[in-house]
Amino acid sequence: MSRIAATFAALKAAHRKALIPFITAGDPVPGQTVPLMHALVAGGADIIELGVPFSDPMADGPTIQRASERALKHGVGLRDVLAMTAEFRKTNTATPVVLMGYANPIEAMGWEAFCAAAREAGVDGVLTVDYPPEEAADFAAQCAAAGLDNIYLLAPTTPPARLAAITRQARGFVYYVSLKGVTGAANLDLAEVAERVGMIRAESGLPVGVGFGIRDAETARQVAAVADAVVIGSRIVQEIEQSTDAARLDNVRLFLAGVRAALDA
Amino acid sequence: MQMHDLPDARGHFGPYGGVFVAETLMAALDELRREYEAAREDPDFQAEFHHELRHYVGRPSPIYHARRWSEKLGGAQIYLKREDLNHTGAHKINNTIGQALLARRMGKKRVIAETGAGQHGVASATVAARYGMECVVYMGAEDIKRQSPNVYRMKLLGATVVGVESGSKTLKDALNEAMRDWVTNVESTFYILGTAAGPHPYPMLVRDFQCVIGEECKAQMNEMLGRQPDAVIACVGGGSNAIGIFHPYIPVEGVRLIGVEAGGEGVATGRHAAPLSAGTPGVLHGFRSYLMQDANGQIIETHSVSAGLDYPGVGPEHSWLKDSGRAEYVAINDDEALRAFHDLCRFEGIIPALESSHALAHAAKIAPTLDKDRILLVNLSGRGDKDINTVARLSGIEL
Ligand SMILES: Cc1ncc(COP(=O)(O)O)c(C=O)c1O
Numbered sequence: 092m093s094r095i096a097a098t099f100a101a102l103k104a105a106h107r108k109a110l111i112p113f114i115t116a117g118d119p120v121p122g123q124t125v126p127l128m129h130a131l132v133a134g135g136a137d138i139i140e141l142g143v144p145f146s147d148p149m150a151d152g153p154t155i156q157r158a159s160e161r162a163l164k165h166g167v168g169l170r171d172v173l174a175m176t177a178e179f180r181k182t183n184t185a186t187p188v189v190l191m192g193y194a195n196p197i198e199a200m201g202w203e204a205f206c207a208a209a210r211e212a213g214v215d216g217v218l219t220v221d222y223p224p225e226e227a228a229d230f231a232a233q234c235a236a237a238g239l240d241n242i243y244l245l246a247p248t249t250p251p252a253r254l255a256a257i258t259r260q261a262r263g264f265v266y267y268v269s270l271k272g273v274t275g276a277a278n279l280d281l282a283e284v285a286e287r288v289g290m291i292r293a294e295s296g297l298p299v300g301v302g303f304g305i306r307d308a309e310t311a312r313q314v315a316a317v318a319d320a321v322v323i324g325s326r327i328v329q330e331i332e333q334s335t336d337a338a339r340l341d342n343v344r345l346f347l348a349g350v351r352a353a354l355d356a
Numbered sequence: 357m358q359m360h361d362l363p364d365a366r367g368h369f370g371p372y373g374g375v376f377v378a379e380t381l382m383a384a385l386d387e388l389r390r391e392y393e394a395a396r397e398d399p400d401f402q403a404e405f406h407h408e409l410r411h412y413v414g415r416p417s418p419i420y421h422a423r424r425w426s427e428k429l430g431g432a433q434i435y436l437k438r439e440d441l442n443h444t445g446a447h448k449i450n451n452t453i454g455q456a457l458l459a460r461r462m463g464k465k466r467v468i469a470e471t472g473a474g475q476h477g478v479a480s481a482t483v484a485a486r487y488g489m490e491c492v493v494y495m496g497a498e499d500i501k502r503q504s505p506n507v508y509r510m511k512l513l514g515a516t517v518v519g520v521e522s523g524s525k526t527l528k529d530a531l532n533e534a535m536r537d538w539v540t541n542v543e544s545t546f547y548i549l550g551t552a553a554g555p556h557p558y559p560m561l562v563r564d565f566q567c568v569i570g571e572e573c574k575a576q577m578n579e580m581l582g583r584q585p586d587a588v589i590a591c592v593g594g595g596s597n598a599i600g601i602f603h604p605y606i607p608v609e610g611v612r613l614i615g616v617e618a619g620g621e622g623v624a625t626g627r628h629a630a631p632l633s634a635g636t637p638g639v640l641h642g643f644r645s646y647l648m649q650d651a652n653g654q655i656i657e658t659h660s661v662s663a664g665l666d667y668p669g670v671g672p673e674h675s676w677l678k679d680s681g682r683a684e685y686v687a688i689n690d691d692e693a694l695r696a697f698h699d700l701c702r703f704e705g706i707i708p709a710l711e712s713s714h715a716l717a718h719a720a721k722i723a724p725t726l727d728k729d730r731i732l733l734v735n736l737s738g739r740g741d742k743d744i745n746t747v748a749r750l751s752g753i754e755l
């Protein structure tokens with residue numbers, strides 16, 4: 092069983108929901124990424140979404156754009172992100188790591204080389220914002236062959252027939268984007284999320300994660316009531332951005348622990 | 357499938373093009389594709405488009421024999437397709453009218469656009485005023501500085517101009533920001549994309565709207581000279597004026613197609629905007645094409661004296677035409693473009709856009725190597741009024 096499947100199976104058995112924080116690799120400096128990943132786990136993360144910095148993050152709001160820019164100042168590329176994952180794996184073999192980013196860094200490395208290196212580094216899943224299923228069939232096949240789950244996004248605008256078709260080819264978990272907008276926006280509609288998650292569940296037994304626009308423990312709790320996992324990105328990146336070097340790890344851990352407590356209550 | 361029948365149903369030109377966008381936009385692009393396919397076959401839509409081109413834009417634009425300049429160069433005869441004489445001063449309006457009519461057909465009352473030189477922004481603001489739509493234009497903060505007359509023109513026309521401070525603060529960042537707006541307001545908003553790039557169906561529909569340039573040329577050359585040119589030359593930013601004049605000529609044998617990219621300070625210096633000359637394929641802004649990128653797949657900052665060519669990618673059909681060999685692509689440096697700019701002013705009484713000056717400079721480079729009975733047709737994609745501050749500054753003059 093893959094690490095992602097094992098994680099969701101264990102959570103289900105314990106009647107708990109998955110907490111998936113997002114950070115951008117290399118933000119604010121490359122040396123803090125692995126310590127931050129461990130801090131996330133200490134704060135209650137079940138899966139880590141690790142953002143691959145990109146020069147043109149079209150789907151991201153200002154907070155994650157700035158995180159990308161900080162990482163790029165240090166020249167952090169996809170190979171560095173894989174090295175950070177491998178470093179994390181030296182002391183954590185249980186927590187799944189999903190890379191989230193854009194197509195071009197993967198294109199530049201080449202699909203085959205990327206899949207082999209990602210597997211080697213201990214990556215579990217890949218979520219590429221601008222690889223819709225129509226363009227990603229061959230990439231998804233290579234991911235599968237390397238034991239990586241290629242995770243697809245579904246959106247409020249996805250028509251029902253398309254939602255059903257994508258859900259049926261999904262692997263790992265299904266990621267439902269909870270709003271029309273970029274990361275960090277604040278126009279999440281809970282009733283719509285519940286309805287959409289229901290439609291996804293009707294097509295597949297895969298876990299459903301919900302992300303974009305979840306900024307506090309209370310919203311996380313409400314979303315978790317209808318989904319299997321909540322993804323929190325911009326709010327954590329904001330914590331990273333606003334913390335001093337000395338307080339950063341503690342602040343991130345404590346923020347996440349607050350969300351964890353709300354989910355488990 | 358014939359080369360000029362591309363793209364395929366999913367927007368691929370060989371390995372290029374496609375739809376590489378966030379899931380939120382997939383349905384909107386699909387709706388746009390369906391609507392455009394219907395409009396393309398709808399005689400009423402086509403009739404209105406051509407009526408607007410004739411009565412609002414002033415088409416057909418003439419072809420002019422640059423006789424004095426040709427004589428001075430001492431070789432081939434240079435003919436200019438005068439897109440600079442269009443309403444708003446560039447070819448961009450052909451496309452914005454087409455897309456605004458589509459927006460109206462789809463019931464969208466708000467349009468957004470990205471702009472580099474400001475020409476597409478002006479053309480979008482113009483049609484938004486003409487059809488009574490709200491218009492927001494995204495423009496890199498760097499470009500706002502170097503193209504201030506166009507910023508004011510957009511405001512006069514009632515558009516809101518939003519400065520983009522992210523990334524390199526130029527055209528590519530304006531495009532990112534327009535896409536972010538579209539993701540957020542996808543149901544109410546029509547994105548008027550300014551060049552033959554972006555996710556399918558944009559490269560196809562922008563090309564189709566711009567093909568009026570090449571179609572007119574074929575008829576006009578035949579009428580004026582009873583023959584077609586030996587070469588058609590156009591500058592390539594995203595590639596819309598070039599594909600508009602090239603595409604009708606793709607099946608015409610014996611006509612060379614030459615695209616001219618911005619060589620900036622020289623392709624060898626790395627400070628340029630010439631992805632077809634010195635880039636590698638990748639995915640940006642929703643499509644696969646040649647790009648300027650580093651080994652990590654990060655997009656490299658571009659450099660060109662002309663804001664309209666300052667783009668690290670290029671429309672996918674040009675990547676395909678390059679690989680297939682049907683078109684050739686070259687680069688012209690800033691200083692060569694400036695020389696051609698001044699030459700056209702002095703020898704022909706025409707102030708060309710700095711973008712178009714790149715195509716002119718390449719014509720000036722090859723004309724002397726060709727016989728006097730050879731014909732070079734250059735797409736004079738826009739007029740240079742917007743560039744006079746830039747040119748003055750480069751000549752050490754503050755206006
Ligand atoms: C006059 C003119 N020519 C050419 C271009 C380049 O665009 P494209 O390659 O799409 O024709 C621009 C862009 O702003 C322009 O204003």
